[in-house]
Amino acid sequence: MSLHERLEKIxxxxxxxxxxxxxxxxxxxxxxxxxxxxxxxxxxxxxPVGGKGSGRVDIALKRSxxxxxxxEAKAPNSNLSNHVTxxxxxxxxxxxxxxxxxxxxxxxxxxxxxxxxxAKRRFSVLHLMNDPxxxxxxxxxxxxxxxxxxxxxxxxxAKLVLKASLETARLxxxxxxxxxxxxxxxxxxxxxxxxxxxxxxTNLRPxxxxxxxxxxxxxxxxxxxxxxxxxxxxxxxVADTRTSSRRSxxxxxxxxxxxxxxxxQIRMWKEITCKVAELLYDRHPHEFHKMLELRGRxxxxxxxxxxxLKVAKPNSYHQIGSTxxxxxxxxxxxxxxxxAQLFLDCFGYSSSELKINFD
Numbered sequence: 001m002s003l004h005e006r007l008e009k010i011x012x013x014x015x016x017x018x019x020x021x022x023x024x025x026x027x028x029x030x031x032x033x034x035x036x037x038x039x040x041x042x043x044x045x046x047x048p049v050g051g052k053g054s055g056r057v058d059i060a061l062k063r064s065x066x067x068x069x070x071x072e073a074k075a076p077n078s079n080l081s082n083h084v085t086x087x088x089x090x091x092x093x094x095x096x097x098x099x100x101x102x103x104x105x106x107x108x109x110x111x112x113x114x115x116x117x118x119a120k121r122r123f124s125v126l127h128l129m130n131d132p133x134x135x136x137x138x139x140x141x142x143x144x145x146x147x148x149x150x151x152x153x154x155x156x157x158a159k160l161v162l163k164a165s166l167e168t169a170r171l172x173x174x175x176x177x178x179x180x181x182x183x184x185x186x187x188x189x190x191x192x193x194x195x196x197x198x199x200x201x202t203n204l205r206p207x208x209x210x211x212x213x214x215x216x217x218x219x220x221x222x223x224x225x226x227x228x229x230x231x232x233x234x235x236x237x238v239a240d241t242r243t244s245s246r247r248s249x250x251x252x253x254x255x256x257x258x259x260x261x262x263x264x265q266i267r268m269w270k271e272i273t274c275k276v277a278e279l280l281y282d283r284h285p286h287e288f289h290k291m292l293e294l295r296g297r298x299x300x301x302x303x304x305x306x307x308x309l310k311v312a313k314p315n316s317y318h319q320i321g322s323t324x325x326x327x328x329x330x331x332x333x334x335x336x337x338x339x340a341q342l343f344l345d346c347f348g349y350s351s352s353e354l355k356i357n358f359d
Contacts, residue, residue: 049070081306088112088121130324186215277318309327
């Protein structure tokens with residue numbers, strides 16, 4: 001059976017009931033399709049790590065006396081973030097280049113010997129039930145097949161992927177500051193661009209001094225601080241923008257909202273944020289990773305590790321279906337709607353398409 005066929009079969013089977021079921025229903029067959037013999041000497045189950053009494057890793061992939069990867073399995077629906085330190089510690093102690101933390105359905109892949117906190121060492125997240133099968137098959141082959149691991153190609157590719165993700169994070173951090181500098185000291189190119197846009201929209205050509213003064217008076221948009229790709233301010237929650245009307249609505253509980261011509265029944269404000277995120281994932285599953293770039297001054301709004309959201313309690317965050325993406329829902333009524341509007345804006349939808357209804 002090919003790996004592609006194996007993944008399709010896994011999706012058709014019931015979800016494993018526990019960790020042991022996940023190992024033998026999912027992990028062992030997948031490893032077999034990746035060139036490893038789960039019944040031979042190269043796949044070691046419950047392999048001791050760090051000497052007597054130190055611990056055991058669920059699976060070690062070994063060839064010619066060397067361990068090339070370690071896999072730590074947890075029961076389906078486990079919170080993997082609670083076990084990251086464990087698997088990284090095992091792998092680092094044994095000098096292993098790649099390690100995996102998985103429930104069978106969700107796979108977190110790490111380079112344990114890289115520097116930085118755990119989030120900066122995770123180079124891939126795979127969701128066997130939701131990600132495109134072609135992508136899953138390719139990534140598993142590239143990072144965990146016997147040929148790729150033994151040849152060293154898996155580690156090389158993983159390092160390139162990790163470097164690219166860290167560079168993206170750096171850009172997200174640097175862009176707002178650079179934009180702020182451009183506003184405070186506009187160069188000729190920026191002034192000319194703004195002047196051109198004003199002329200195109202008004203048929204009036206402003207003086208350079210007018211443009212410079214306007215730019216210097218402009219505060220850095222708050223939306224840009226949280227999402228450097230987004231520069232358009234959010235539309236109000238309803239057509240009537242009078243403050244008294246909006247405050248009155250916030251004292252009520254919504255009964256439904258309309259989006260893209262469909263009505264959705266709700267009872268609480270946070271359901272707006274949750275449902276909009278889920279609808280966007282249904283429409284854009286392959287682009288949904290863009291949501292990970294949305295963040296406030298301190299923490300992201302969307303994460304694949306709920307601990308990154310820095311919320312106090314488990315009911316302060318929401319998992320979007322079974323995707324492995326989590327959103328912060330510890331929000332006021334206003335911020336529930338603003339967050340949903342921000343999600344829409346991230347994919348190019350007008351936030352005015354979201355209409356909140358009250359009885």
